[in-house]
Amino acid sequence: MGGAQTVTGSKSLIEADGKKILIDSGLFQGLKHLRRLNRDDFPVDPASIECVILTHAHLDHCGCIPVLVKNGFKGKIYCTLPTKELTEIILKDSGKIQEEDANRANKYGYSSHTEAKPLYTVADALAVNNHFSTHNYEEWVFITPNIKFQFLNAGHILGSAMVQLKIHDKTIVFSGDIGRKDPLLLYPPKKIKSADYLVLESTYGDREHDEMDLKKSYF
Numbered sequence: 001m002g003g004a005q006t007v008t009g010s011k012s013l014i015e016a017d018g019k020k021i022l023i024d025s026g027l028f029q030g031l032k033h034l035r036r037l038n039r040d041d042f043p044v045d046p047a048s049i050e051c052v053i054l055t056h057a058h059l060d061h062c063g064c065i066p067v068l069v070k071n072g073f074k075g076k077i078y079c080t081l082p083t084k085e086l087t088e089i090i091l092k093d094s095g096k097i098q099e100e101d102a103n104r105a106n107k108y109g110y111s112s113h114t115e116a117k118p119l120y121t122v123a124d125a126l127a128v129n130n131h132f133s134t135h136n137y138e139e140w141v142f143i144t145p146n147i148k149f150q151f152l153n154a155g156h157i158l159g160s161a162m163v164q165l166k167i168h169d170k171t172i173v174f175s176g177d178i179g180r181k182d183p184l185l186l187y188p189p190k191k192i193k194s195a196d197y198l199v200l201e202s203t204y205g206d207r208e209h210d211e212m213d214l215k216k217s218y219f
């Protein structure tokens with residue numbers, strides 16, 4: 001539902017045993033034709049989504065959550081504790097930027113709509129905070145007796161996680177964004193040995209990063 005053909009707006013929907021489970025709900029960012037996608041009706045009724053499993057706090061993975069809550073999502077948002085704390089800051093800031101952009105468009109009259117409205121407000125962003133359910137890495141969380149998942153360290157930013165989802169006897173792994181194999185400030189990504197299906201972030205999959213001494217470039 002996002003993050004395909006473009007690098008932002010990450011959203012994957014899994015349906016199993018009558019439950020709709022959303023992995024990430026990111027904002028489309030960048031040029032106008034991409035940002036406009038944020039205004040489209042959500043592909044499924046947000047009220048019908050059981051839960052959101054959030055891999056990490058970057059806006060292209062969490063920035064659409066206030067839209068879900070505003071439109072009737074009632075479920076839990078599962079994430080790690082650092083992801084919750086960072087997401088709260090980031091969404092509040094995003095709500096403020098959306099309000100400021102709409103105000104500016106109205107003031108200078110450059111909105112193509114009669115009145116520019118923010119995608120969501122600071123108040124909408126704050127309403128998300130009641131939905132968080134935080135979990136440690138490698139702690140199995142049961143959504144139903146036959147659907148469970150655990151977060152595994154992804155080494156990308158503080159609190160970032162891969163999601164290992166088990167539905168009956170099948171395992172689906174969502175990588176989220178993955179960090180370097182030897183990050184300077186975080187533990188390296190957990191190595192996963194097997195999965196039936198792998199949903200892999202591949203933004204830089206066709207590029208080779210130059211070798212560099214991280215310590216020299218930081219300090």
Ligand SMILES: [Zn+2]
Pocket residue numbers: 056058156177
């Ligand atoms: Zn990221």
